[in-house]
Amino acid sequence: MKLLLINPNTSSPMTHAIAQGAKAVAAPTTEIVAVQPSFGPLSIEGHYDEAFAAAGVAEQLRLAQESGANPAPDAVVIACFGDPGLEAAREITRAPVLGIAEAGFHAASMLATGFSVVTTMTRTCIIAERLVQRYGFEHQCRGVHGTDIAVLDLEDAGSTVIDQIEQTAREALSRDRSGAIVLGCAGMTTLCQTLTERLGVPVIDGVAVAVKFAEALAALGLGTSKHGDYATPLPKVYTGWASPFGWPKR
Amino acid sequence: MKLLLINPNTSSPMTHAIAQGAKAVAAPTTEIVAVQPSFGPLSIEGHYDEAFAAAGVAEQLRLAQESGANPAPDAVVIACFGDPGLEAAREITRAPVLGIAEAGFHAASMLATGFSVVTTMTRTCIIAERLVQRYGFEHQCRGVHGTDIAVLDLEDAGSTVIDQIEQTAREALSRDRSGAIVLGCAGMTTLCQTLTERLGVPVIDGVAVAVKFAEALAALGLGTSKHGDYATPLPKVYTGWASPFGWPKR
Amino acid sequence: MKLLLINPNTSSPMTHAIAQGAKAVAAPTTEIVAVQPSFGPLSIEGHYDEAFAAAGVAEQLRLAQESGANPAPDAVVIACFGDPGLEAAREITRAPVLGIAEAGFHAASMLATGFSVVTTMTRTCIIAERLVQRYGFEHQCRGVHGTDIAVLDLEDAGSTVIDQIEQTAREALSRDRSGAIVLGCAGMTTLCQTLTERLGVPVIDGVAVAVKFAEALAALGLGTSKHGDYATPLPKVYTGWASPFGWPKR
Amino acid sequence: MKLLLINPNTSSPMTHAIAQGAKAVAAPTTEIVAVQPSFGPLSIEGHYDEAFAAAGVAEQLRLAQESGANPAPDAVVIACFGDPGLEAAREITRAPVLGIAEAGFHAASMLATGFSVVTTMTRTCIIAERLVQRYGFEHQCRGVHGTDIAVLDLEDAGSTVIDQIEQTAREALSRDRSGAIVLGCAGMTTLCQTLTERLGVPVIDGVAVAVKFAEALAALGLGTSKHGDYATPLPKVYTGWASPFGWPKR
Amino acid sequence: MKLLLINPNTSSPMTHAIAQGAKAVAAPTTEIVAVQPSFGPLSIEGHYDEAFAAAGVAEQLRLAQESGANPAPDAVVIACFGDPGLEAAREITRAPVLGIAEAGFHAASMLATGFSVVTTMTRTCIIAERLVQRYGFEHQCRGVHGTDIAVLDLEDAGSTVIDQIEQTAREALSRDRSGAIVLGCAGMTTLCQTLTERLGVPVIDGVAVAVKFAEALAALGLGTSKHGDYATPLPKVYTGWASPFGWPKR
C-alpha cells in the first residue's frame, strides 16, 4: 500500500526525519511517500502558522490524488500535532486520513485511564486542548504541558532538550496522575525510544501510531465516508494561486 | 474607527453585498473597509474550501496591518459563518476580531433561551455544530438546519429561496422549541429584514451583530489579548507564494 | 435610546457610581436611567441576598415598563455580577436585557482563549461558577477567584484594595494561563482603568460591556424574543406587598 | 422531628393539598408544618413568578427560624418544581433543605436508567431543563414535556386533566425510552397514585420523595454544610419591606 | 421491611462491621440481612477485584430472591464504594437497589455545593471518578483523594489511620473548596462519627445514607422500573459453576 505522509511545515530536514520515523515502523508492504507543502511556515507554532499549513496539506493531497501517473494514496497521515487540514483532506479522498494528535490520543486512551501531553511552546497548548475537546478525550487527557522548546530546536535535539522533556513528562505523570505520555510534536519522533526507556510508561509518538492505525484501516478496506459531511467537494471555481485547486463540474 | 470586513471567499458581488449590509448598520463614525482574499474559492461550502479561505483571511489582515500608508484596522470582522482564520487573525492584531458565527451565537443567547441556525448546504451543518461546541453554546443552540441552497444562489435570492428559508426556520422554531433564528451564511444578510417581518422572532444576521459588537469592544478600548495564546507569532521564515507572510526577527 | 440600568442592591452610592461608569461609556444618544429596588440588601454577597435582589429587579423593571408618562426602556442592564432577576426581566419586556456577568463572559471570550474572574467574597465564587456553567463558558473561564474584599469596601477603594485585586489577578493570569480578567462585581467599575494599565491585558468591566452590547442590540432592533420561554407572563393574581406586580387578564 | 414544608406560591388550597400529600407519607414522628409566603403569585408559571416566590421562600424560612417560641425546623422542603429559593434557604439554616425537583430527579435516577418529566405549561420546561443541567442529570433525564395545563387547573383535576397527563407520560416513556416519570408540579401530588396504577412504571411525586429524603438526612444528623458556600449570610442591612430580613452584626 | 445488605467482598469481619453500621441507623421496623458472596476477593481494591465482586453481588441477590422460604428483600444496598453489580442487581429485582457511592454522592449534593471523596488506595480513585461521571456529579464532586490505606487495615483502624484520613479530608476541604466529605469505602463506616466531630462538616457514610434512602423509596412503594433497560433478564442458559444462575423460560 502507498501511505502519503504529509509534513504540514516546509522544513525539509523535519520532513526527512518524520519519514525515517514512519519507515521504521511501517509494514514491509507499505510504501511511505513523504511530502511537504510548496509554501508556508518552516515550523508551526501557532494559529497563524496553522492557517497556511492547512492549505498546504490540502495542496499536497490534491496533487497526490490528481497526479495521473502515480496511483492515489491508500492512506494519508498528517504529521503535525495540530492536525491542520485534517477535515479538508478527508473531503478530497476515499482513503483513511489520520492526524497525529488524533492518533496519539486514541492510542493513549487504549493504554491508560489518563494521559498527559508534552509539547513544545506553551502558547500551542491551546491548540492541543481544543483538539482534545473536539475529539472527546477530555476525561482521558489530564493535562497538556509546554516545554517552550522551539520546534526547530528539536531537529538536532541535544541531551539538554531530552532532559527537559523528560523532566516535564515526569512532573506531568505525577501531577496529572497519568499513565502515559503523548508527544505533542512530530519533531519529537526521534526522542520516543529514549523517553520510553527513561520514563517506564507508554510514550506515544503520534507519527508511529498514525502510520500503524492507517495501515490497519486500509487493510480492512475502510476509508473516509463519502456519505454526508465528508462528501467530495462541490464543483467550484478557485482563483489566484489556488486556481488549480478548484473543483471541476462533473 | 476603521473596521476591516473580510469576506473569506472570492466572490466580489458577495463582498459588495456584505459591505452594504455592514454599512447599513455601522455607526456614522465607522469606516467599513471590505476586502476578499487574492486567491481561493468563490464560495465556502465545506472543510476543503475553508482551508484555503482561512489562509486568505490571514493574507488580507496581514496586508491591512502592514500597509504603511493606511492606519491599521481598529476592529476586524470575518464574514463567513465558519469563522475561517479567526484564531490566526487574532494572533496578528491587537484589534478585536469577530467571526459572524461567533457573534450570531452570542447575540442569540442574549435574546432567547434557545435558538436555531438555518444555513445553506446540509453538509456544512457539521461546521456550525463544531463551532457551537467550541464556543460553548450547546445548551442554547437547539438545532442547525440545512436548506441545501447553494451559497451563490443567495446572491440574487428570489422569492422561492426566501420562502424555503422561511419554511425551514418555522419548522426549526417549533421542532427545536427555539425563540430566535441565526442566519447561517453571510450571503443571507440581505434576507434578514424580510425574514424578521415574516417570522416575528429575532432573526440574527451575524454580519450586523459582529459589526456592532466590534464597534462596542473598540469603543471601550478592548482588543485581542496579547498575553499568552494570542500573542504575536514567533519570528519565522515562510516559503513559496507565502514568503511575504513570514514573521521577521525583531 | 433610553437604557434602564438596574442596580439590584439598595446602596445609593453604588447606584450612583455604577451610573457614572455607564454614562462614561454610553453613546451620546443613550440616556442612562439608573434605579435600585425599593427594598432588599445593601450589598449582594450570597444566595440569600440574591433572592431579594432578584425580586427587586423585577419590581424596578415592572415600574419602568408601567409608568405611563415615561417611555419604556429600549434596553436594560442588570448591574450585579450574579445577574439576579435576569430571566424574570426578560419575560416582562421586549427590550434586550443583559446581565453584567453574562456580558463580561461574552466579551472576554471574544478577546482571549481563556479568562479568569476576580471577585469579592470567596463564598460568592459558586454564584459566578454556576453562571459560567449556565451560559456555557466552562472552557473559556479558567478560574473564579475571591479576594474576600466586602462589596461595600469597594465604594471608597483605597490603594490597598486595588493592590490586593491586582495581586489576585496576576496570580490568576499565570496559574489559569488566562489572557483576560473579568471583574466580578459592579462595584469594581471604578477600578477598571487602573487595573488595565497595571496588568497589560484586557480587564473587563461587565457594566461597560453590558451597556455597549445593549446599545448594539437595540440599534439593530433586536430585543428579547417573545416566542416561547420568554413570552409575557400569564395573567395572574399577586398578593401582599407584591399585589401591584401581578399580571392582569388581557 | 419538625419538617417545614414551604409552598412558594400563595394558593392556600394548594398549600393545603400539598400538606395532605406530605402528611400521607411522613413518618408518624414527623410533624409537617406547611406555610406559604405572605406575598407573591397565586401560581408559579415562569421566571417572573419565580423571582417573587424565591423571596417568599426566604421570608418563610427566616420567620420559622426566628420565631423564638417554636423550635426551628429539623428539615425543610420547598414544594415547587422550580426549586425557587433553594440556595437562599440553605444559607440560613443548618437543617437539610430539599427542593422537589431536585428530590424527584435524585429518586428517579435511582430507579431507572432514564426518566422523563411531565409538567404543566410548556413555557416552564426551560426551568426544569436548567435544573437538570445544574444538578447534573442530563444523561438520566431524557425529556421534559409540557401539557399546557395551568397549575391552578390541577387543584380540582377532573378526569380530562388526568387523561391528558397520562397520555403525555405514555408518549414520553416510549419516545424518550424512559423507565420512570417525574411529575413536574407540586400540584400533581394528588394524581400520583392514579398515574402509577395506569402507567405501570415508577411515577415520582417530588413532594413525597423530598419529605422522605429530608427525614432520612435528618435522622442521620446530616444538615446543610456551613463550611463555605452555604455559610450563614454576612451581617447586612436590608431596606423597605424587607428590612426585618437583614442580618444583624454578631 | 427486609433490607438485603450485600458486602461484595468476602471479609466476614467487614460484613459484620457494615451490618452493625447499618443496624445502628435503620428504622426499628427494618430488618437488616447482611450477606457476602460465596467466592471472590477478601477486599476490593481495583478493577480486577471488582469483576469478581460484581458477579458475587448478582449471586447473592439471586439467592435471596429465589429462596422460597424467606420473603424477597424489600430493598437492597450494595456496600462497596465502586457499586459493583449495581446494574445487574437492578435487573433481577423490583425492589429499589442502591450503591453506597451513588447514595453518598446524592446525599452530599443535597448538603453542599461541592464535596470531596476520601478513599483508600489512590489506584482506586479512577473507579470513583468514573462513577462521578456516570452518575452526573462532575460539578459537585470537586476531588477524589486516596490515602493509600489498605481496605483491610480499616478493620481495626487505630488512631494513626483516623488521623491520616482526617488530614487528607482537611486538605481536600480547603484545596477543593468543598463543604462536605464522602467516605470512599464501606470499611470507613465506623470512623464516620469521629471524623464528623473532628471536621465540623457533613461527613457522609455511604452505607448509612444508602440504608435510609432505600427505606425512603421502599416506604413510598417505589422500586426499580421494569420498563425497558432494567427489565427482568431474558430466559437464558448459564454454564459451569454459574449454571444455577441462568434464567428459565417462562
Next chain:
Amino acid sequence: MKLLLINPNTSSPMTHAIAQGAKAVAAPTTEIVAVQPSFGPLSIEGHYDEAFAAAGVAEQLRLAQESGANPAPDAVVIACFGDPGLEAAREITRAPVLGIAEAGFHAASMLATGFSVVTTMTRTCIIAERLVQRYGFEHQCRGVHGTDIAVLDLEDAGSTVIDQIEQTAREALSRDRSGAIVLGCAGMTTLCQTLTERLGVPVIDGVAVAVKFAEALAALGLGTSKHGDYATPLPKVYTGWASPFGWPKR
C-alpha cells in the same frame, strides 16, 4: 505474535465464528487463540449477563497469563460489544487490551464526523450509550439503535435478519445524519461484508478493527501502562470457586 481473543459468552459456535472473522483479517504473523469462559451466559443481553461475563473474561486472561507452557499473549481482544471485563483485564497484563465497542467507536470516529450503532436487543442500547459516554464519543455517536434480534439468532442469520439490520442502518444514517455504521454485536461479524456492499458507507465490525488496532499497538511495543490505575493487582486472597484467581504476595 499471539493474540488472545476472548468471547465473553459461552456459546462455542459464536466463539468459533468470531475466531474465523478474526483470522480472516489478522496478519499472517498473528496467531489467533480464541477462548470462552468456563462458566456464564450463552449470550450477553443485559447487565446481569455482563456481570458474569466480566468475571469470565478475567478468568480466561488469568489462565492464559499463568499457563507456564504457552507464552503469554502479546495482545488481547474482548469480543463482546459491552466490553465486559476490559478494565480488569488491563490490570493483569502488560499487553494491549481492546474491547470491540471501544475499537469500533475509535475507528468510526476516524472515518466520519458522526456514526450510528446498530445493535441487537433495544434493552442493551443503554450499555452502548454508557460506553459512548465513558470513552468520550458523545459528539461522534449520533444514535444507538436496537433491532430486537436476539444475539443467538445471529448465528445462522437468514436474509430476514440481514434485511432488518440493513433497514435499521439505513434509517439511522438518514435520521442521525451519520456517515458510518458500527455493528453493535460480535455476532454480526459475519454480516459486515454484505452490509458494506448494500449500504455504501463504512460498516465497522468491532472484532476486525480491534484485531488490527491490537496488532498495531503490539507492533510498536506499546502495552497497557503499569503506572497507576492499571498497575498489577495487590496481593490478595480469593475464596470459593475463585480461590485460584487471587493474587499471591510477591
